[in-house]
Structure formats: structure tokens, C-alpha cells
Amino acid sequence: MMFAAGQKVARLQDLLEGKGKLVCVDGEEIALFKIEGKIFAVGNVCPHQHFSKLHEGILNGKTLTCPMHGWSYDVESGKAVNADGRLKTFVVDIRGEDVFLLSEWTPLENNGNVDAKNKSESV
Numbered sequence: 697m698m699f700a701a702g703q704k705v706a707r708l709q710d711l712l713e714g715k716g717k718l719v720c721v722d723g724e725e726i727a728l729f730k731i732e733g734k735i736f737a738v739g740n741v742c743p744h745q746h747f748s749k750l751h752e753g754i755l756n757g758k759t760l761t762c763p764m765h766g767w768s769y770d771v772e773s774g775k776a777v778n779a780d781g782r783l784k785t786f787v788v789d790i791r792g793e794d795v796f797l798l799s800e801w802t803p804l805e806n807n808g809n810v811d812a813k814n815k816s817e818s819v
């Protein structure tokens with residue numbers, strides 16, 4: 697999924713630290729999280745049984761736990777931490793007070809560089 701010039705999905709003030717916000721882009725549910733001032737965007741569908749509840753998940757640092765059965769994911773890489781699977785992750789850009797999604801981000805395995813995907817700055 698690619699958004700030509702970016703897709704505005706929220707205002708920064710709408711995002712509460714550590715609490716998910718559900719947005720819908722081109723029919724796809726995406727969960728936004730603000731963690732220590734940085735914004736992360738992941739697909740809202742849990743790979744386990746495909747419930748769309750991740751925006752209601754529990755955060756512990758950057759680890760998001762699905763409220764349905766407890767599968768957990770790193771919101772930066774999307775990788776499951778206690779099972780096999782991966783969430784979709786999206787490139788986030790902050791422009792002034794607005795949060796944009798630029799594209800779906802496909803991580804390169806083993807490059808160890810996940811910071812490059814999140815262009816948001818601490819606020």
C-alpha cells in the first residue's frame with residue numbers, strides 16, 4: 697500500500713501517550729500509537745485469529761499485546777515477540793501538528809535498522 701503524497705490520518709493532539717487510536721485508510725484499519733513522543737502505525741488486524749482489536753491492545757514500552765488472546769508484537773518492527781507472525785507497519789511522517797502515513801513499510805530482515813522507518817520527531 698502506497699500513499700502518493702502521504703495520507704493525513706490524525707492530528708498529534710488526538711494521540712494520547714500509550715493509548716491506541718483507530719483510523720481507516722483506503723478501507724484498511726490502522727492502529728496509531730504514541731510512545732515516548734514517537735508515533736507508530738500498525739495494521740489493526742492481529743495475525744493470530746484476525747480480530748481487529750489491536751488499537752485496544754496493552755502497551756508495555758514498544759510491545760503491544762492483543763487484548764484477545766495475548767499475542768504480543770513490537771510496534772516498530774511489527775514482529776511478534778511470543779509467537780510467529782508480523783503486523784503490517786507503516787511509515788509515519790509528522791508535518792507540523794499532523795500525522796501522515798507515507799506507505800506500508802516492509803522491513804528488511806537482519807539489517808537491524810528499524811529507526812529509519814519512523815520519521816516522526818519527539819514532541
Ligand code: FES
Nearest residue numbers: 742744762765767
Ligand atoms: S486474535 Fe490477537 S491474540 Fe488472538
